[in-house]
Amino acid sequence: MNKKRYKIVIVLLIAAIGVMSIRLFIAVMPFKAESTDTKQGVDYIVSREKLNAAHEENSIREMSEDEIYEKALAEGNFRKAFSNIVISGDSIVKAIAEYGYLDYDRVIAEIGGNTSYLMGLSDKIIKANPKYLVLHYGENEVESKEHAVSFIIQYKKCITHLKEKLPGTKIFVESIFPVTKKACTREPNLVNIAYYNTKLKKMAEELGVNYLDYTQVWKKYPKYYYDADGIHPIGIYYSEQYLPYIFAEVRK
Secondary structure: OOHHHHHHHHHHHHHHHHHHHHHHHHHOOOOOOOOOOOOOHHHHHHHHHHHHHHHHHHHHHHOHHHHHHHHHHHHHOOHHOOEEEEEEEHHHHHHHOOOOOOOOOEEEOOOOOOHHHHHHHHHHHHOOOEEEEEEOOOOOOOOOOOOHHHHHHHHHHHHHHHHHHHOOOOEEEOOOOOOOOOHHHHHHHHHHHHHHHHHHHHHHHHHHHHOOOHHHHHHOOOOHOOOOOOOOOOHHHHHHHHHHHHHHHOOO
């Protein structure tokens, strides 16, 4: 009887060892990874990306030119918003490029620039062939009221020439910016700015170009928009007031 039990134990022990050996073999045996076809998924992702890109491109095409530029302005992208506008003048507008809001091909200006300067660079403006041309001159030519006559005569010649060469361009003449009382004390002739502006407005009407009057607009601006000299605006003025105002006015 003991011998029979002994045989049974031996058989069970062998069986257990066999089962454990099989499990161990399965655990350590390398399995070949199941092959997965990803092509269909990749093709789907690529097709969706192409569809989204095409949809975005179609959306842009459906936008009008003004809507595209308005979107650029809202995003603070002045370079794109002003890509068909040229601003020409003196240091007042040259600052726009110096502050980095626009490039120098959109701002054709120089410190001390006057109507004689404008006549000399008319070829550069004509070559740019802008849809809109904004002219800011007079700040450096405000002298006596009598001098306003020769200033307007020279300005008229410049604008007449530009109109002939750029028949498809909408031209805007800006008023001379108001200055502080302190600036007028330092430079007495500046008290004649208002008088010069009346002449500029009349000239614009006679030539059939647009006149932009900043007299009332400036009254809404806080004092900190003036630089220390009381004549030139500081940088934030251009981004917050001037460029948005010009953008809106030229497209009226």
